Amino acid sequence: MTMNKQIVLASRPTAEPTVENFRLVEAAVPALEDGQVLVRHHFLSLDPYMRGRMNEGKSYAQPQPLDAVMIGGTVGEVVESKAPQFAAGDKVVGMGGWQQYSVVDASQAGMLRKVDTTHVPLSAYLGAVGMPGVTAWVGLTQIIAPKTGETVVVSAASGAVGGAVGQLAKARGCRVVGIAGGPDKCAQVIDELGFDACIDYKVHNDTKAMSKALKEACPDGIDGYFENVGGMILDAIMLRMNAFGRIAFCGMISGYNGQPIPMANPALILVSRLKLQGFIVSEHMELWPAALKELGTMVATGHLKYRESVAQGLESAPEAFLGLLKGKNFGKQLVKLA
Amino acid sequence: MTMNKQIVLASRPTAEPTVENFRLVEAAVPALEDGQVLVRHHFLSLDPYMRGRMNEGKSYAQPQPLDAVMIGGTVGEVVESKAPQFAAGDKVVGMGGWQQYSVVDASQAGMLRKVDTTHVPLSAYLGAVGMPGVTAWVGLTQIIAPKTGETVVVSAASGAVGGAVGQLAKARGCRVVGIAGGPDKCAQVIDELGFDACIDYKVHNDTKAMSKALKEACPDGIDGYFENVGGMILDAIMLRMNAFGRIAFCGMISGYNGQPIPMANPALILVSRLKLQGFIVSEHMELWPAALKELGTMVATGHLKYRESVAQGLESAPEAFLGLLKGKNFGKQLVKLA
Numbered sequence: 001m002t003m004n005k006q007i008v009l010a011s012r013p014t015a016e017p018t019v020e021n022f023r024l025v026e027a028a029v030p031a032l033e034d035g036q037v038l039v040r041h042h043f044l045s046l047d048p049y050m051r052g053r054m055n056e057g058k059s060y061a062q063p064q065p066l067d068a069v070m071i072g073g074t075v076g077e078v079v080e081s082k083a084p085q086f087a088a089g090d091k092v093v094g095m096g097g098w099q100q101y102s103v104v105d106a107s108q109a110g111m112l113r114k115v116d117t118t119h120v121p122l123s124a125y126l127g128a129v130g131m132p133g134v135t136a137w138v139g140l141t142q143i144i145a146p147k148t149g150e151t152v153v154v155s156a157a158s159g160a161v162g163g164a165v166g167q168l169a170k171a172r173g174c175r176v177v178g179i180a181g182g183p184d185k186c187a188q189v190i191d192e193l194g195f196d197a198c199i200d201y202k203v204h205n206d207t208k209a210m211s212k213a214l215k216e217a218c219p220d221g222i223d224g225y226f227e228n229v230g231g232m233i234l235d236a237i238m239l240r241m242n243a244f245g246r247i248a249f250c251g252m253i254s255g256y257n258g259q260p261i262p263m264a265n266p267a268l269i270l271v272s273r274l275k276l277q278g279f280i281v282s283e284h285m286e287l288w289p290a291a292l293k294e295l296g297t298m299v300a301t302g303h304l305k306y307r308e309s310v311a312q313g314l315e316s317a318p319e320a321f322l323g324l325l326k327g328k329n330f331g332k333q334l335v336k337l338a
Numbered sequence: 339m340t341m342n343k344q345i346v347l348a349s350r351p352t353a354e355p356t357v358e359n360f361r362l363v364e365a366a367v368p369a370l371e372d373g374q375v376l377v378r379h380h381f382l383s384l385d386p387y388m389r390g391r392m393n394e395g396k397s398y399a400q401p402q403p404l405d406a407v408m409i410g411g412t413v414g415e416v417v418e419s420k421a422p423q424f425a426a427g428d429k430v431v432g433m434g435g436w437q438q439y440s441v442v443d444a445s446q447a448g449m450l451r452k453v454d455t456t457h458v459p460l461s462a463y464l465g466a467v468g469m470p471g472v473t474a475w476v477g478l479t480q481i482i483a484p485k486t487g488e489t490v491v492v493s494a495a496s497g498a499v500g501g502a503v504g505q506l507a508k509a510r511g512c513r514v515v516g517i518a519g520g521p522d523k524c525a526q527v528i529d530e531l532g533f534d535a536c537i538d539y540k541v542h543n544d545t546k547a548m549s550k551a552l553k554e555a556c557p558d559g560i561d562g563y564f565e566n567v568g569g570m571i572l573d574a575i576m577l578r579m580n581a582f583g584r585i586a587f588c589g590m591i592s593g594y595n596g597q598p599i600p601m602a603n604p605a606l607i608l609v610s611r612l613k614l615q616g617f618i619v620s621e622h623m624e625l626w627p628a629a630l631k632e633l634g635t636m637v638a639t640g641h642l643k644y645r646e647s648v649a650q651g652l653e654s655a656p657e658a659f660l661g662l663l664k665g666k667n668f669g670k671q672l673v674k675l676a
Contacts, residue, residue: 266587
């Protein structure tokens with residue numbers, strides 16, 4: 001009998017989450033029924049959206065149930081299959097959750113997808129060629145829709161989504177400016193990811209200072225902004241947006257704990273004729289094939305760079321997740337499970 | 339020699355504007371040069387956008403220069419013409435400003451437009467079949483783009499723009515809910531303009547009360563919101579927006595004087611995948627013919643109702659304008675000049 005370590009949500013955070021909100025449990029892997037596949041997870045993806053799921057109340061997704069395995073994207077290998085579409089040895093990406101193994105009903109469309117690891121490493125299907133990469137692609141191409149020569153700014157620029165946004169925008173002939181925390185991340189954003197500039201929000205830590213830094217980094221103003229954080233950075237950005245600028249709202253990590261953070265001057269939406277639009281990548285499944293094609297080609301040919309922060313073992317997932325929320329990761333945060 | 343009374347901007351307001359910010363002057367009407375037309379104004383239009391022009395600093399338009407005639411839309415009659423396109427007696431709409439007469443260079447495209455008053459009263463070309471009507475049409479059809487059965491809310495519902503928004507939305511099969519100040523305006527919005535419901539913001543005067551009133555008036559949530567005011571009404575609306583809702587930012591009258599008014603919870607843009615978009619009707623000239631055609635037909639056939647508040651004489655314009663900013667007008671605010 002194969003034992004399966006799992007992490008469940010033990011309690012909901014009242015403000016900042018802690019490791020106490022999670023609990024490690026162990027359960028036997030059940031015998032497969034017809035149409036089912038057993039996947040051994042190699043990597044678990046940790047993503048900011050999981051923080052929202054830990055809360056009760058209105059969000060774009062159902063709250064994560066208490067005492068159930070935490071939701072999460074996984075890549076792994078089929079170890080046993082009672083479904084004709086999959087065979088042992090297949091590399092697959094799915095939503096296996098925070099556990100070592102998952103049993104998947106292969107007949108449910110979209111639950112499990114075979115991937116080719118000839119030119120793209122397996123872990124990249126959780127990052128640059130996975131949900132974060134597609135998130136970048138959808139927000140950039142569908143909402144910001146930048147023209148050659150325009151200036152695009154992205155916050156959380158060293159993260160999995162932000163890094164892809166910037167490189168996709170560079171590929172479209174834009175000036176690309178990142179915002180990230182600390183000199184190391186800013187250096188990586190410029191030197192490794194090829195952004196034109198990067199602003200350290202820990203140095204420029206209020207609206208006025210950030211706005212001034214943006215003015216220097218964006219001499220022609222800002223045409224598109226990929227929003228990952230909210231708060232004072234958004235306020236500073238709005239002051240620098242050009243007429244007809246577009247802001248894609250992908251995440252607002254600064255508002256996850258407790259009170260909502262206001263937008264200082266919404267009248268700028270009118271004054272600068274801005275478009276602000278929120279989106280959830282899972283609601284645009286029709287765009288995934290085109291996005292994955294571009295992202296996969298760019299990774300395979302070395303035109304889309306990314307970093308991974310890899311925590312070792314399922315037990316390390318809660319700590320790594322809390323670090324992600326504080327920006328401690330460098331690029332895509334993964335947990336190695338096998 | 340014909341004398342021309344004019345009102346110029348005497349000084350910029352430091353907070354709320356007063357009549358002291360304006361000055362009445364008189365000047366002789368100059369002799370016409372070739373290509374010019376002399377128009378005697380019958381009506382001057384007073385509009386909230388003029389408040390923004392009185393300020394210095396960044397807005398979507400140049401500030402109104404000091405000691406120059408206040409900008410403004412006018413309808414009138416050609417009294418003398420040295421341009422082949424116009425003849426004495428022609429009824430025209432233009433941007434003649436706060437004065438009794440204007441001399442217009444007829445060769446400049448769009449400066450002066452002949453109108454037909456057979457089925458549409460002259461003054462309506464400043465309201466329902468003019469800039470306010472087209473503003474309503476553009477925001478509703480291009481940004482909110484409502485589907486039959488959806489719920490559309492509009493603030494300043496008894497105003498020239500708001501009233502047209504609601505009736506255009508009703509014509510598209512929507513449930514239409516207005517927001518207006520006081521029982522008289524609310525009754526008119528329902529009884530004369532045909533809205534399904536109207537909420538009195540003087541009764542429901544904070545975010546919580548307004549949100550509760552909206553819940554009752556919009557049992558299926560809100561799909562589109564035409565924003566004319568900003569502040570707590572916007573906050574309350576955002577709490578009730580359905581997923582994929584659209585908000586057209588046309589005006590934010592509550593933020594004209596002094597400090598910007600924040601948006602309480604911009605994370606709702608993401609949570610509810612909203613689109614918020616600002617627009618200025620003068621930047622969409624290509625849409626005016628289609629808009630004016632629908633609006634003109636609706637007025638001529640009695641399907642677009644509107645009210646006018648008419649102040650008498652140019653001297654009354656400053657007082658009437660200040661009243662408009664405080665919501666004292668009932669429908670389109672005009673000044674009768676001849």
